[in-house]
Amino acid sequence: MTETRVNGEVAGAAEAPLVRGAEALVLALLDEGVDLLFGYPGGAIMPVYDALHGHRSRLRHVLVRHEQGAVHAAQGYARASGRVGVCIATSGPGATNLVTGIADAQIDSTPIVCITGQVPSSLLGTDAFQETDVVNVTAPLTKWNVQVTRAEDIAPAVARAFYIARTGRPGPVLIDLTKDAQGALVAYRHTPCTRVRAYVPRPRVSETALDAAARLLDGATKPFVIVGQGVVLSAAERELVAFAERTGAPVASTLLGLSAFPTSHPQYVGMVGMHGRYGANLKTNECDVLVAVGMRFDDRVTSDLSRYARQARVIHVEIDAAEIGKNVKPEVALHGDARDVLTALTPRLAARTHPAWIAEFHACDAIEHEKVVARELTPEGPQLRMGEVVNVISQKTSGRAVVVSDVGQHQMAAARYSAFEAPRSSVTSGGLGTMGFALPAAIGAKLACPERTVVAIIGDGGFQMTMQELGTAMQSGAAVKIVILNNSFLGMVRQWQELFYESRYSETEMQNPDFVRIADAYGIAGARVEAREALGPALDAMLAHAGPYLLEVVVERESNVFPMVPSASSVSDVRLEV
C-alpha cells in the first residue's frame, strides 16, 4: 500500500472497498474513535441514518427531541469526557437548530463535530426544500467548517474536522454533506490528519518568557493565580497543583475553570467574577503579580478593564495568540498549552509560601460568610434558598458529582456552593449564557461518564426551554439527576430589575407547570420538596434511584445572588448586599 502525503492528509491508492459516501462517513467516525453521537434524522441526511443502522452495535446513536438538544448533549459529552462530541442533523431547520449550540461551543472552546445533511449539489442555491446555507450561517461560529459535495472528500474532511476540533484551542467544526455525496460510491480509506498547513496547535513555549515569568514570580510578595478552562482542556490539573504549591500563591478560578483546582485545597480562594468570591475580586486589585492560566479576561471576570488589576504585573499563559493582549496586556506572555507551560515553569521557581497574603483572603471570607454565605446556607426564614440546596447536594455527593448548570441565579449558586474535588466536574454555559443548555448537556455528560453521578441544576425558566429532552433521557436511559430550583421567576433578570430598574418586574414572573407530573408522563421518577426537613431525604432518594430522576425544589422567590460586581464597575466595588 503506497501513501502520498498531501498537506498532512493521506491520499492513497485504491485497494479499499467501494462504499456509499454515507457509509464512508460512518466508517470515518468509527476510525476517529466515535462510539456515541446525538442526532435527529430528516430528508437530506437519510442515507447517513441508513448507514448508521448497519453499525448500531458499534456506534450508538442517541435520538434527541430537538437538534439543539443534540448539540448541547455533544457539548456535555465533550466537557465531561475530554473527547470530541458529535452531533448530526438534517439540512435546513435541522441545521439551523444547531446554531445556538455551535455558538456556545465556539465561545466556550468545546470540541465538537457537527454533521449536517444538505440538499443535492445540483439544487444548491435554488431555494430547494429544506435548503439553508449553513456553511455561511455558521462561519463566524465555528473554528472551521466545510461543505462536502463529493464522496471522496468525506473521509479527509472528517479527519481534518476532528483534528481541528480537538487540538489547539478546541472548538466546534461543522461538515455539511450534500445528499448526492452521501449516495455516491467511493473507495473508503482511513485518512488520519496529523497536520494542517500553518496551523500551530501546540506552540513551542519561549524559554526566555519562561525565565522572565520565573523571575517575576520569585520576586512577588502578593502573587495571585487565576485559572480558566485552559487548564481543563490541556489536562493540566496535576501540573497546576504542583505549580500552585511551588509558588505558595492563592489560586482562584473563573466560572469555566471550576474543578481544575480542588475546592478543598488550602490555597484555593474561590471564583472570580461578577458573582465570584469577595476576596478573590478585591485582591485582584491588590496583588503584585497576576498569573492568568488558560483564561481570557472575559468582561464578566474583569468588569471595568480600566480599573482591573492595574497595579499588577501580569503573566498570561494562553494557547490562543489572539487572546494575548486582547483585553489585558501581559508583561510576560507564555504562549502555549497550559500543561506544557506549567511543566516547564514550575521547576524554574523557588519554593515560596505566602501565609500572610492568603490570610488576607480568609479575612475577606469571614466578612463574606457573615454577610452572604451564612444567610444562604443556614437561612432564618422557612423557605429554602438556592445556595443551601446546592450545598446539600455537594455534601451528599462528596464534591465528586458532575454538576451541570443552566444559566442564571441557580448557575451562580451552583458555582459558588458546590465543592469540586475531581476534574471535569463543572459543565455550564459560560460565555454564551445559553438557557436550556443544562438538561441535554447533562444527558451527554452522563452517557460519556456513566460511572459518575451527574446532577443537572436548572432554573424553572431554563428547564422549560429544552424540557422535551426528558424524552431523550427516557429513551436513552441516561440516569441524570435533574434538580429544578423553582422560584417561579427568571431570577437573574428579576434581580437586575430589582437592583437597576426600580423593581419593575417586566415579564420575569412565570406561571409554571407541574414539573413532577411532566417527568411522570415520560416515565421519569420525581418528587417536589418545599420544606427544609424534606430536602435531605428527597436528595437521598434521588441519588439512590437507578434511572433518571427529577426533583423540583421550591425556593425563595425573590432572593438575590451576592457578592456582585455590577457591570462597568471595578472589581474593587464588589458588593455584599443591596
Added chain:
Amino acid sequence: MVFYDPGHEAASEHTLSVFTENRVGLLGRVTATFTRRCLNIESLTVSESEVPGVHRFTIVVRASAAQARKVAAQLERQVDVLKAFVHGEDDVLVRDLALYKLDGRHAGPALDAVVAAHGARVLEQSDALVVLELTGSETQTAALFEALAPFGVAEFVRSGRVALTRPMRPLESFLAELEAASEQG
C-alpha cells in the same frame, strides 16, 4: 501593567496583507472578522501570491493601531489563514488602478494635456468613447478624476489597493517557520 483599550484611540488607515489557503467561504470569514468589530473595509483585493496555492488579500481599514493588531491576530486564528500582517506606512508600496470613460467628442488637445499632466494613458479611443487608465496612489487617481470633471466622466472605476512590502523576507520563510511549528502538534 495593564493595557486599556477604550476603542477611542484615534483611527488611522492600515494596510493588511493576509495570506490564505484557497478555500470556498474564506472571503466571508475574513470580512466578518472586520464587520463584527464594526470596522468598515475601505478596500479589498484578492489575488494569487508568489507561492502556488496561496492567496493574498490586501485590505485597507480605518481603525486604531490596537484594533488593527487585534484583527490581524483574530485573522490568524482562522485555520485557513496562513499569515496576517499589519503594515506600517513606510513598509509598503501601494498602488491603485483607475479607469475613466469619457464621451468620444471630448478627444482633443485639452484632454491630451490633462492626460499628459497626470501621467495617464489612453487605453481605447473611438468616435464614441475615450478610455483612460492611470496607475497610482488614491490621491493621484482622485486628482485625475477632478481634472476630468469639466469633460464629464461617464464611468469611473478604481481597483482596490494592492500593496507590496519593502522588507525582503519572503513569504516562504514565514510559511517554513509555521510548517516547522505545526509539526510538533
